[in-house]
Amino acid sequence: MENVDAREFQMLEQYLEQFTQQVEAYSRQLEMLENRRVETATAVETLKTLAGQEGPTVLLQIGGGASLRVHVPDTDTVLLNIGADVVVERTNAETVDYLEERITEMEALAKKIAESIEQVQKQARDVAKRMESAYSQAQARMAPGMQG
Template sequence: MSNLDKVDPREIQMLQQYLNEFGQEIQTYSAQLELLEQRRIESLTAVDTINTIKENPKNTVLLQIGGGASIKVKPVEEDTILLNIGSDVVVEKTCDETASYLTDRATEMEALEKKLTESISNMQKQANEIAKKIENAYKQLQTAQQKQ
C-alpha cells in the first residue's frame, strides 16, 4: 500500500471546508468583540461625562445632534438622566443611578469580551491544527507522487 492510498482527497477537501468555516466564525466573533469594546468604551465615557456634569452642573456639554454635528448645551436638570435600558424603553434616573448602571453594564461587556476572546483563541488553535493536517496530507501526496 503506497502513501498515496493513505491520503484521501475527500478528507483534504473536508478539512479545507472546516478551515474555511473556522475562519468565518473567527471573523464573526472578532466583529462582535469589536462592537462590544466600542459599547463598553461608550458606557465608560458616559460615566465620565455624568461625573463631570455632577461636579460642574453649570458647565456646558456637547450634545450630538446627528450627522457628526454637536451643539453646546447646559443641562436643564443637573441630576436627572434619561437612560435607554433597551427595547426603546427610556427611564429617568439620577446621575449616580445612571453611572452605576452604566458601570455595571461595562463590567458585563468586559466579561463577555473575555469569553469571546477565549472562543476566538480556541477556534484559532483548532484552525491551526486543521491547517497542519492539510499540510501533512499535501506532503504525503507530494512524497507519493515523487516516488512514482
C-alpha cells in the same frame, strides 16, 4: 485511496474556511463590543464630571457632524435606555452604577469572545497541520523513489 485523500483534503479546506469565517465574525463582535464599552465608559466619566455642577454647558451632537451648545439645568436627573426602547429616569449616581455594571458585563463577554477566538484559531491550526500532513503523505506516495 487517492480519491479519499482528495476528498479529505477538500473537507479540511472547507473546515479551515469555516474557522476563518468564525474568527472574522467573532472579531467583528469583539470590535463592536469594545466600541460600546468605550462609549459607555465615556458616558460614565461625563456623568461624574457633570455631577453637582450648576447649569453646565455641554455639546449636544444632533447628527450630520453638527452640535449645539446647551445648558444642562439638572445634572442629577438622567434618562436611561435600559433596553427594548424602555427609558427610565434615574439619578446621576444610579446611572453611573448601572453603566459601570454594564461595562463589567461587556468586559466579561469580551473575555468569552476572545477565548472563543483562541479556540477556533487552535482548531484552524490543527486542521492546517492535518492538511500539511496529508499533502506530505500524498507527495510521498507519488514519488516513493525520491525518499532517502
